[in-house]
Amino acid sequence: MIQIVADTTCGLPRDLLKQKGIPCVPQVVSFGDQSFHDDELETAAFLKMLKASAALPKTAAPEPALYNPIFMGAQKRGESLIVLAPSSKISGTVRSAQTAALEFPGLDIRIIDTLTVSCDLGSLVILADDMAKAGKAADEIEKEIMEMIPRGRLYFVVDTLEYLAKGGRIGGAKALLGELIQIKPILALNNGQIEAYEQQRTRNRSLARLVEIVEEQWPKSLGSNLSVVQVAAEGEAYKLAAELKSRMNVPEVPVYELPPAITVHSGPKAMGVGFFV
Numbered sequence: 001m002i003q004i005v006a007d008t009t010c011g012l013p014r015d016l017l018k019q020k021g022i023p024c025v026p027q028v029v030s031f032g033d034q035s036f037h038d039d040e041l042e043t044a045a046f047l048k049m050l051k052a053s054a055a056l057p058k059t060a061a062p063e064p065a066l067y068n069p070i071f072m073g074a075q076k077r078g079e080s081l082i083v084l085a086p087s088s089k090i091s092g093t094v095r096s097a098q099t100a101a102l103e104f105p106g107l108d109i110r111i112i113d114t115l116t117v118s119c120d121l122g123s124l125v126i127l128a129d130d131m132a133k134a135g136k137a138a139d140e141i142e143k144e145i146m147e148m149i150p151r152g153r154l155y156f157v158v159d160t161l162e163y164l165a166k167g168g169r170i171g172g173a174k175a176l177l178g179e180l181i182q183i184k185p186i187l188a189l190n191n192g193q194i195e196a197y198e199q200q201r202t203r204n205r206s207l208a209r210l211v212e213i214v215e216e217q218w219p220k221s222l223g224s225n226l227s228v229v230q231v232a233a234e235g236e237a238y239k240l241a242a243e244l245k246s247r248m249n250v251p252e253v254p255v256y257e258l259p260p261a262i263t264v265h266s267g268p269k270a271m272g273v274g275f276f277v
Contacts, residue, residue: 008026082112
């Protein structure tokens, strides 16, 4: 049997993870000298803390010790493990999982740097778990995930670049800061890093452009795993998901929520769309 392991940057709802039996390791968010695991923070309360904080909170990867109970349980059950981690270029989660795995030298632990985050990472977690429950071997699951990674596309709109700039997660978009006073940028995750993709003059136009981008790149095949992600923009997100569902003619477009560890950098009202080509 194969156990898939996630972390909170995948954005999958806690109830869904619990239902599927997928262990999920939390990221760390620190306000000054007070630290929290981000699965302890409800969105509304966290956003209130974020807006009230004079300094941007710091985020950190899960402590390696958080993986130990999961790895120990798998060892007792004779299971292999596949850890699907967010991009190592924006998170230290891969390194934390690798450190934890050193304590279990005889255990089959596959740690995959997915080079993505958020809803695309969530799609990979669900795909891997479905394959594991279908009886696929660890080698087959790992191969499928590795083939999916370069096919991933993730685009998102932030209401302000303030949080990304302060947190040092903005990558190639830094050059836009001087001219983006009234412009709503579209950012993309490219090879595991956040980069500027386009800029639009209004939020409505940037959200409409997300739909156009999906249409332009849509593979018109099964397995695209189209999904929407949001924080403090639920109404807009469900409207976007409904439009994508209709235009792309897919049976479902799930809407996920950005966890606190990502919201620290994106800010409130961030929205995104992820899929695989």
